[in-house]
Every structure is written in C-alpha cells, then in structure tokens.
Amino acid sequence: MITGDLDDSERSALDLVTMVVAQAEPSPTFQPEQAAILRLCQAPLSVAEISAYLSLPFSVVTSLLSDLLATELIESRAPIVRATLPDRSLLEAVMHGLQKL
Amino acid sequence: MDFRSSDTITGPRSEDVLPTTATAAVKVVIVGGFGVGKTTMVGSVSEIRPLTTEETMTQAGVGVDDNAGVETKTATTVAMDFGRISLSEELILYLFGTPGQERFWFLWNGLFEGALGAVVLIDTRRLEVSFDVIGRLEERGVPFVVAVNTFPDAPHHPVEALRRALDLPDEVPMIDCDARLRASSRDVLMTLMRYLHSLAVPLA
Numbered sequence: 001m002i003t004g005d006l007d008d009s010e011r012s013a014l015d016l017v018t019m020v021v022a023q024a025e026p027s028p029t030f031q032p033e034q035a036a037i038l039r040l041c042q043a044p045l046s047v048a049e050i051s052a053y054l055s056l057p058f059s060v061v062t063s064l065l066s067d068l069l070a071t072e073l074i075e076s077r078a079p080i081v082r083a084t085l086p087d088r089s090l091l092e093a094v095m096h097g098l099q100k101l
Numbered sequence: 102m103d104f105r106s107s108d109t110i111t112g113p114r115s116e117d118v119l120p121t122t123a124t125a126a127v128k129v130v131i132v133g134g135f136g137v138g139k140t141t142m143v144g145s146v147s148e149i150r151p152l153t154t155e156e157t158m159t160q161a162g163v164g165v166d167d168n169a170g171v172e173t174k175t176a177t178t179v180a181m182d183f184g185r186i187s188l189s190e191e192l193i194l195y196l197f198g199t200p201g202q203e204r205f206w207f208l209w210n211g212l213f214e215g216a217l218g219a220v221v222l223i224d225t226r227r228l229e230v231s232f233d234v235i236g237r238l239e240e241r242g243v244p245f246v247v248a249v250n251t252f253p254d255a256p257h258h259p260v261e262a263l264r265r266a267l268d269l270p271d272e273v274p275m276i277d278c279d280a281r282l283r284a285s286s287r288d289v290l291m292t293l294m295r296y297l298h299s300l301a302v303p304l305a
C-alpha cells in the first residue's frame with residue numbers, strides 16, 4: 001500500500017521526515033560527522049531526528065546526508081506527502097494508528 | 102562548525118529505536134501564536150521525548166553609523182520541536198511544533214508542502230495572533246483544523262462566534278482541547294484526519 005521510492009532528481013531534496021538507513025558500519029576512516037550518522041542510522045531515523053541528536057542545523061545535516069547518499073553509504077526513503085488528491089487508505093491507516101494511542 | 106566527538110553523541114534510547122520496517126513517514130504541523138501550547142501538544146502525544154531541530158538564519162543589515170555601506174550580519178538560531186508516533190510497523194507520524202513567527206517557516210525545506218495537514222492552536226485571550234498563521238496556511242493551500250486550547254482563565258466563546266471572529270469557512274472543523282492531555286491532543290489529530298479524509302477522493 002505504501003510506496004515512497006525516489007528517482008535521482010528527487011533524492012537531493014531531503015525532507016525533515018525523509019527516513020534514512022545506514023548501508024555501512026561506521027569506521028575510523030570516515031569523518032566524525034559521517035561516522036556519527038552511520039552509527040545513528042543503523043535503524044531507520046528521520047532527518048529531523050538526526051539533526052536533533054547531532055545538534056547540527058537541518059541544512060548542515062542535509063548536506064552531509066547528500067554526500068553519504070552519493071556514495072551509497074546510506075539509503076533514504078522520501079516521506080508520503082499530501083497529494084493533490086489525498087489517498088483515503090493512507091488516512092485510514094493514520095486514524096487506525098491514532099486509535100491505539 | 103563545532104562538532105562533538107561521535108562517542109559523546111547520544112542517539113535514541115533503546116526503546117525509541119524504530120524497527121527496520123519503519124520506512125514510511127508522514128508529518129503534521131502544529132501552528133499558532135506565541136505560547137498557545139504547541140510544544141505542550143507535541144509532548145503530550147509523542148512517544149519519544151520531544152526533540153529539537155535548529156536552523157540558522159543570517160540576515161544582512163546595514164550599519165546605522167557613519168561607516169556607510171558597512172554590512173553587519175546577524176545570525177539567528179531558530180528552533181523547532183517535534184515528536185513522533187509509530188502508527189504501525191511501517192508508518193510513522195511526525196508532529197512539528199512550528200516557530201510562532203511564520204517568517205521562519207521557510208527555513209525548513211518542505212515543512213508545509215509535504216505535510217498532510219495542519220493544526221492551528223488558538224488561545225481565546227489572544228485571537229489576533231491567529232490571523233496571520235491562518236492566512237499563510239490558506240495561501241499555501243494547506244488543509245487545517247482549528248483547536249481551541251482551553252486555558253483556565255480564558256473566556257469561553259461558542260465555537261460559532263469564534264468561527265465568525267476568525268472568518269473561517271463553515272467546513273473547517275473546530276474543536277476544544279487541552280493540549281496537556283494525550284487523549285485530547287489525539288482527538289485533535291483524529292479530527293484533522295477525518296477532515297482530510299472528507300476532502301479525499303476514493304480510489305477508483
């Protein structure tokens with residue numbers, strides 16, 4: 001039901017809630033910022049959370065992530081955004097999840 | 102940029118680590134004037150301790166003294182807090198408590214464009230601070246609901262009177278809430294989702 005794959009042109013536009021997952025283990029050969037991102041993203045994490053945990057501005061984090069994406073050290077998944085014609089099944093999934101809160 | 106060595110960085114607590122299946126994210130923005138309860142609402146429904154993302158804005162200004170043409174640059178750090186709700190193993194909802202001043206909204210690329218919708222929190226003691234944010238959302242075509250945060254000493258107005266005062270169209274839902282309570286904040290989000298659902302078309 002849920003899809004969010006990107007083509008290359010969209011990859012550069014990282015959103016606050018683009019989900020990031022590391023594709024490599026951090027090692028001493030990486031810059032400290034890159035190693036920290038790889039360590040944080042062993043499990044999926046949003047760009048906003050990476051910015052918060054690293055205490056780095058959003059724009060700094062997106063540029064670090066773009067480099068890591070270019071070298072395929074991380075993978076990203078774009079968020080599901082409001083479409084011109086919003087998808088009812090997505091909204092139903094959100095309501096179902098909220099009901100459990 | 103000053104960067105702490107990566108061993109001193111604390112990531113999510115172990116109970117906050119998302120499953121590997123969590124790859125689909127959606128977001129909702131909570132807007133409203135200064136002190137209306139945005140941070141409180143994010144905190145009351147979030148499954149994680151609310152986090153903060155920062156952005157810096159540099160403004161060029163011209164010096165006022167005789168050194169004509171000398172430019173001074175001031176950097177302002179703007180913070181935005183946010184929380185998270187895991188809706189299922191795959192789907193994660195992020196909630197952003199946006200800065201009160203709309204001129205800061207554009208600092209975060211796609212903050213509004215990509216959101217499913219917005220919650221406008223209002224304080225009936227200071228309705229005037231809500232006009233600008235509502236206007237901005239309408240301009241950007243972001244669907245929203247209005248939540249009236251019930252502060253103890255705030256005058257209670259019937260919803261229809263508030264609707265007229267805010268010049269809101271009939272179809273925009275309005276709901277009373279107490280942003281400190283999880284169930285109440287959850288109801289606000291449900292109201293937004295039901296409204297978005299009513300705007301959506303069924304899949305063919």
Ligand SMILES: Nc1nc2c(ncn2[C@@H]2O[C@H](COP(=O)(O)OP(=O)(O)OP(=O)(O)O)[C@@H](O)[C@H]2O)c(=O)[nH]1
Nearest residue numbers: 135136137138139140141201251252253279280281
């Ligand atoms: N009684 C009552 N107090 C509330 C409620 N919501 C927020 N407050 C209080 O109002 C104050 C401001 O709330 P915040 O959540 O910080 O407001 P904010 O919109 O994030 O404020 P800024 O980020 O400074 O614009 C806090 O002291 C809250 O405890 C509510 O529903 N009822």
Ligand SMILES: [Mg+2]
Nearest residue numbers: 139140141198
């Ligand atoms: Mg706040």
